[in-house]
Amino acid sequence: DGGITQSPKYLFRKEGQNVTLSCEQNLNHDAMYWYRQDPGQGLRLIYYSQIVNDFQKGDIAEGYSVSREKKESFPLTVTSAQKNPTAFYLCASTTGRGTEAFFGQGTRLTVV
Amino acid sequence: KQEVTQIPAALSVPEGENLVLNCSFTDSAIYNLQWFRQDPGKGLTSLLLIQSSQREQTSGRLNASLDKSSGRSTLYIAASQPGDSATYLCAVLNGGTSYGKLTFGQGTILTVHP
Numbered sequence: 748d749g750g751i752t753q754s755p756k757y758l759f760r761k762e763g764q765n766v767t768l769s770c771e772q773n774l775n776h777d778a779m780y781w782y783r784q785d786p787g788q789g790l791r792l793i794y795y796s797q798i799v800n801d802f803q804k805g806d807i808a809e810g811y812s813v814s815r816e817k818k819e820s821f822p823l824t825v826t827s828a829q830k831n832p833t834a835f836y837l838c839a840s841t842t843g844r845g846t847e848a849f850f851g852q853g854t855r856l857t858v859v
Numbered sequence: 860k861q862e863v864t865q866i867p868a869a870l871s872v873p874e875g876e877n878l879v880l881n882c883s884f885t886d887s888a889i890y891n892l893q894w895f896r897q898d899p900g901k902g903l904t905s906l907l908l909i910q911s912s913q914r915e916q917t918s919g920r921l922n923a924s925l926d927k928s929s930g931r932s933t934l935y936i937a938a939s940q941p942g943d944s945a946t947y948l949c950a951v952l953n954g955g956t957s958y959g960k961l962t963f964g965q966g967t968i969l970t971v972h973p
Contacts, residue, residue: 753902778959780961782963788965789948789963789964789965789966790948790950790963792960792961792962792963795959795960795961797959803959803960805960835900837902837903839903839961841952841961846891846908847893847905847908848893848905848950848952848961849905850895850902850903850904850905851902852901852902853900853901853902855900
């Protein structure tokens, strides 16, 4: 079945650690996105990528980094510079122009 | 900068009622508008996609309309059921200077009482 797979489902981070969230899609989509969701704040865009080896900052990119070395993969690293990383993280993909966006099931990150 | 607003923030209705959720956006340079449903702790499920050239889309008890020139969309749910209880989100895929950016509203939390 085609879709988006996010892993892990739950992730715990200690203060000062970097952690990487995985997002893989087998939909042959060009565009991929990372969102953060906090209670009562909707989805906020962290980074997005329209094509391999290219990506743009979203509205809240500080403290995060991404790479897009393969079309299928768009990992998100939450660095120690992100002071309040506890949130629900969602990955999405589209073909890039006018088509339906699909989402993964999310990763819940908690700082311990 | 594209901004998407959803009204109301929350809605509670008895089973069987027809209801309307509203979404507005500030920049009409969009490729499409999409409505999603999110259950607690889960990812987003796509409900309806309206291309910028279309006026409405229907799927079962759901009907979504788009007025691109006025920057508005509505999601109509007919004969609501308790299983419809969820958060409903609208999102626009931007063109123009924000090409490719997918911008979301804050969502409407819907509760349907038996």
